[in-house]
Amino acid sequence: MDGTAFLGAAAENLLPARLQMAVTLGAHIILASLGVGLPVLMLAAEWRYLRTGNRHWYVLTKRWSKAFAVMFPIGAVSGTVLSFELGLLWPEFMGRWGSVIGMPFTMEGFAFFLEAIFAGIYLYGWDRLSARAHWYIGWPIAIAGFFSAFFVVTANSWMNVPSGFQLVDGTLKNVDPLAAMFNPATGAQVTHMILAAYLVTGFVVAAFYARQLLKDAHNDYARRALSLSLWIALPLAPVQLIIGDWSAKVVAETQPVKLAAMEGLYETTAQAPLHLGGWPNDQAKQLDYAIALPGVLSWLAYGDPNAVVLGLEEFPPEEVPPVAIVHIAFQIMVAIGTAMVLLALWGGIAYVRKGSWPRSRAFLWAIWWMGPCSVAALEAGWIVTEVGRQPWIVQGYMKTAEAVTEAPGIWPVFAITIFIYLALGVATVLVLRHMASVPVEEVQDGS
Amino acid sequence: MGPEDLLLLVLMTALTIYALFGGADFGAGVWEFTSAGQSTEKERRHIYKAIGPVWEANHVWLIFVLVILMNGFPLAFAALSRALWVPLLLAMVGIVFRGASYAFRYYSRGSRTELKTWEALFAIASTATPFFLGASGGAIASGTLPIDANGAFRGDFLTGWMTPLAIFTGFYEVGLCAYLAAIFLAREAAAIDDPELAPLWRRRALSTGLWMGLLSASGLVVVWLEAPGLHAGFMSRGWPLVALSLLGGIGSLVELGRSNYLRASLAAATAVTAVVWGWGVAQYPLLVPPSIDKDMAKAPDNVLWMMLLVSTIGAGLLLPSLAYLFILFKSSQALEEVESTTRLKGGGESASHSTA
Numbered sequence: 001m002d003g004t005a006f007l008g009a010a011a012e013n014l015l016p017a018r019l020q021m022a023v024t025l026g027a028h029i030i031l032a033s034l035g036v037g038l039p040v041l042m043l044a045a046e047w048r049y050l051r052t053g054n055r056h057w058y059v060l061t062k063r064w065s066k067a068f069a070v071m072f073p074i075g076a077v078s079g080t081v082l083s084f085e086l087g088l089l090w091p092e093f094m095g096r097w098g099s100v101i102g103m104p105f106t107m108e109g110f111a112f113f114l115e116a117i118f119a120g121i122y123l124y125g126w127d128r129l130s131a132r133a134h135w136y137i138g139w140p141i142a143i144a145g146f147f148s149a150f151f152v153v154t155a156n157s158w159m160n161v162p163s164g165f166q167l168v169d170g171t172l173k174n175v176d177p178l179a180a181m182f183n184p185a186t187g188a189q190v191t192h193m194i195l196a197a198y199l200v201t202g203f204v205v206a207a208f209y210a211r212q213l214l215k216d217a218h219n220d221y222a223r224r225a226l227s228l229s230l231w232i233a234l235p236l237a238p239v240q241l242i243i244g245d246w247s248a249k250v251v252a253e254t255q256p257v258k259l260a261a262m263e264g265l266y267e268t269t270a271q272a273p274l275h276l277g278g279w280p281n282d283q284a285k286q287l288d289y290a291i292a293l294p295g296v297l298s299w300l301a302y303g304d305p306n307a308v309v310l311g312l313e314e315f316p317p318e319e320v321p322p323v324a325i326v327h328i329a330f331q332i333m334v335a336i337g338t339a340m341v342l343l344a345l346w347g348g349i350a351y352v353r354k355g356s357w358p359r360s361r362a363f364l365w366a367i368w369w370m371g372p373c374s375v376a377a378l379e380a381g382w383i384v385t386e387v388g389r390q391p392w393i394v395q396g397y398m399k400t401a402e403a404v405t406e407a408p409g410i411w412p413v414f415a416i417t418i419f420i421y422l423a424l425g426v427a428t429v430l431v432l433r434h435m436a437s438v439p440v441e442e443v444q445d446g447s
Numbered sequence: 448m449g450p451e452d453l454l455l456l457v458l459m460t461a462l463t464i465y466a467l468f469g470g471a472d473f474g475a476g477v478w479e480f481t482s483a484g485q486s487t488e489k490e491r492r493h494i495y496k497a498i499g500p501v502w503e504a505n506h507v508w509l510i511f512v513l514v515i516l517m518n519g520f521p522l523a524f525a526a527l528s529r530a531l532w533v534p535l536l537l538a539m540v541g542i543v544f545r546g547a548s549y550a551f552r553y554y555s556r557g558s559r560t561e562l563k564t565w566e567a568l569f570a571i572a573s574t575a576t577p578f579f580l581g582a583s584g585g586a587i588a589s590g591t592l593p594i595d596a597n598g599a600f601r602g603d604f605l606t607g608w609m610t611p612l613a614i615f616t617g618f619y620e621v622g623l624c625a626y627l628a629a630i631f632l633a634r635e636a637a638a639i640d641d642p643e644l645a646p647l648w649r650r651r652a653l654s655t656g657l658w659m660g661l662l663s664a665s666g667l668v669v670v671w672l673e674a675p676g677l678h679a680g681f682m683s684r685g686w687p688l689v690a691l692s693l694l695g696g697i698g699s700l701v702e703l704g705r706s707n708y709l710r711a712s713l714a715a716a717t718a719v720t721a722v723v724w725g726w727g728v729a730q731y732p733l734l735v736p737p738s739i740d741k742d743m744a745k746a747p748d749n750v751l752w753m754m755l756l757v758s759t760i761g762a763g764l765l766l767p768s769l770a771y772l773f774i775l776f777k778s779s780q781a782l783e784e785v786e787s788t789t790r791l792k793g794g795g796e797s798a799s800h801s802t803a
């Protein structure tokens with residue numbers, strides 16, 4: 001790197017490169033989550049069809065698989081963009097750490113390939129396989145989707161808690177790719193992410209049918225679809241709360257500054273309070289307008305209401321992430337997660353009492369809202385993880401500013417990216433809406 | 448032969464398969480582009496049907512090439528990402544548009560203009576992507592990228608990659624894709640005994656093949672003039688492969704002339720394979736000439752061994768699945784079946800939707 005010229009270019013590039021990464025990842029994660037979740041829904045519907053012979057389930061399976069067929073290639077394409085971008089935007093990062101962090105990406109390559117192959121067989125194979133064989137062919141799609149998500153998120157957890165190597169005089173020694181993949185953050189992060197993928201799929205699909213039922217309460221087909229998707233979403237909501245708490249404990253242990261930013265905790269405190277809401281005030285170094293629940297944070301993070309939680313004051317200012325973004329994103333995620341649990345309680349109680357999900361319009365409205373909200377929780381969670389790690393790209397080892405490319409024109413590239421992604425997003429929605437507008441009766445005769 | 452050499456063999460294999468199957472896939476789009484004004488609805492459907500079930504799988508090979516470089520040869524990955532900033536970025540845009548417009552075109556139930564828009568995007572992106580990927584390969588092969596041994600790039604980010612060989616290779620790659628596609632499509636048309644499509648694609652394959660012969664010959668001249676390092680490699684080690692690719696190319700033309708499409712496909716595939724490996728062998732052990740060789744770029748040995756293990760296990764799962772996919776949809780028998788069910792249903796729009 002030749003001195004100042006390089007640093008100048010890289011410093012200017014940092015912001016647009018991060019925005020570019022955030023936008024492309026933020027778009028990919030939605031498609032990827034649906035890619036993980038939809039196959040499970042398809043398999044469930046097809047299983048009901050095999051068991052009952054009811055035509056509605058068949059139609060449902062076909063329609064979901066068509067939606068999957070549109071989303072899967074777009075997800076794949078957006079993922080290919082990411083694998084280019086890791087090099088194009090962050091060449092220092094990849095050049096330096098590729099041997100440590102690359103293994104999960106290699107593995108994901110295989111998992112994804114299997115998913116693509118079986119997706120091809122499944123989607124085009126309706127007429128060529130027996131009903132049962134067709135159902136079995138769907139399984140590898142769901143399993144490979146699971147492992148795809150598993151592998152990539154291990155890479156991200158490594159960026160949070162780097163392990164599996166030693167640095168001797170600036171050179172990498174004793175690289176152990178498995179230890180890197182299975183680092184202390186992996187368990188919680190991977191579980192939390194995969195659950196999020198199922199939750200998002202369940203709620204987004206449920207929201208779609210809740211909307212239809214709000215328009216026409218006698219739509220039997222929508223009723224079944226809603227019921228099935230709720231079976232995926234509602235039971236997982238409380239589980240996600242528990243895993244989220246596990247995630248927070250891991251963060252408390254491994255990235256205390258991130259935890260302090262998440263909570264807007266400026267001063268080191270024993271019996272630290274959990275803050276609900278609030279606006280971080282960086283000048284006064286305090287959290288304005290928050291409701292404090294004394295001791296709860298200490299208890300959540302360390303299992304002891306009197307434990308000391310480090311505040312932001314303990315860390316050099318240049319190593320503190322943007323507190324406002326991290327805190328607010330965290331609040332959004334937790335609020336939505338809690339709302340999901342309440343919804344699950346509502347649905348669960350009704351189910352135990354009456355043997356079916358609530359049929360009231362209020363419940364349908366709530367489900368309809370939870371669709372977009374679940375996506376918001378997904379994005380908010382990633383913002384906590386990624387922005388909360390700043391200024392590091394590899395926690396404690398490499399600053400994001402050191403990793404960025406020196407190439408020119410990142411702002412225009414970013415502008416064009418926004419334009420392309422918006423256009424594709426609109427087009428995807430239009431195509432899906434077109435599909436959805438085909439009346440169910442028409443679908444029945446085979447097309 | 449260390450683990451890095453074995454991994455390079457894996458890398459070259461993935462690259463070759465991508466060149467063949469991804470190439471044929473791109474080529475189908477190139478044909479949409481070049482025959483835009485003239486082709487009938489039926490011809491276009493033939494193209495789309497041929498790509499159908501396998502297109503997704505065909506493009507994952509590129510991802511393997513990327514992740515093997517990233518994981519096994521990180522220094523080379525970083526250096527190439529810097530030096531090929533522009534062509535890789537453009538190829539990436541092409542990949543986005545190609546994939547998205549294909550999916551939209553296939554599943555959209557929209558108006559004619561909407562379909563036309565997706566078709567046009569698909570055709571343009573299918574032509575642009577192989578051009579920029581080919582140009583990237585050519586830029587590496589010319590051996591003049593100003594890259595330091597530590598992977599830093601000293602050239603101009605915008606124009607540094609534009610060597611004459613890079614530009615030539617861009618066009619050459621597009622031609623190769625079109626040639627492969629024409630042969631494969633001729634084979635599929637012949638398998639379903641279509642009286643119009645079979646001769647059409649045979650004619651197209653023959654004329655493209657002749658052009659590719661000319662281009663290949665001039666390519667050798669370009670290499671000789673512009674890439675002395677690669678030329679030396681060809682002379683000392685790569686020449687049997689160069690010869691093989693010429694033989695393959697001529698063989699494919701002869702077999703096309705005889706309407707033996709299976710053999711023509713095999714011969715053309717041999718030619719393309721020989722070109723890819725000829726380049727690799729001539730350049731070995733340099734990964735990013737002139738400065739970075741395999742030993743400088745490689746990850747630690749245990750990482751490489753583990754990648755090989757992962758690749759072996761992965762291949763054990765992949766290859767049978769992939770074979771099943773192709774047998775199910777691409778064997779001659781499968782092609783005939785699809786055609787007859789389509790006819791029973793009265794062809795038309797249902798042809799593209801009923802399989803979905």
Ligand code: HDD
Pocket residue numbers: 153160185188189190192193196197199200240241243244245247248249251333334335336337338340374375377378379380381382383384385386388
């Ligand atoms: C549907 C989505 C969803 C819901 C309802 C929740 N989360 Fe979450 N959360 C995610 C989706 C998500 C995520 C987007 O998937 C993240 C980003 C990285 C990750 O692994 O998961 C995440 C990250 C994440 C992190 C940061 C982990 C890190 O930086 O390593 C914490 C501490 C929590 N979550 C905690 C919670 C708590 C306490 C919740 C309680 C209700 C909760 N999450 C609900």
Ligand code: HEM
Pocket residue numbers: 018019021022025026029090093152153154155156378379382383386387389390392393400
């Ligand atoms: C394995 C998965 C992931 C990897 C390897 C990864 C990698 C990266 C990298 C290299 C950067 C740029 C450097 C930085 O700012 O730290 C980044 C930033 C970012 N990523 Fe991730 N990321 C992953 C998952 C995600 C997902 C799914 C999202 C979804 C929203 C996301 C959101 C962001 C955001 C918002 C930033 C910008 C951070 C900032 O500017 O402060 N990341 N990520």
Ligand code: HEM
Pocket residue numbers: 028029032033035036075076077078079080081082083084086105108109112144145146148149150152153193510514
């Ligand atoms: C089934 C679900 C998913 C699908 C279909 C999918 C698709 C893809 C594809 C095709 C690629 C490029 C191929 C590759 O590099 O291996 C990719 C890369 C990537 N995906 Fe996804 N993905 C999925 C899940 C996820 C999840 C859950 C995350 C994040 C939490 C994620 C984050 C990334 C990142 C950061 C990359 C770039 C890294 C790389 O080069 O591998 N993906 N994805």
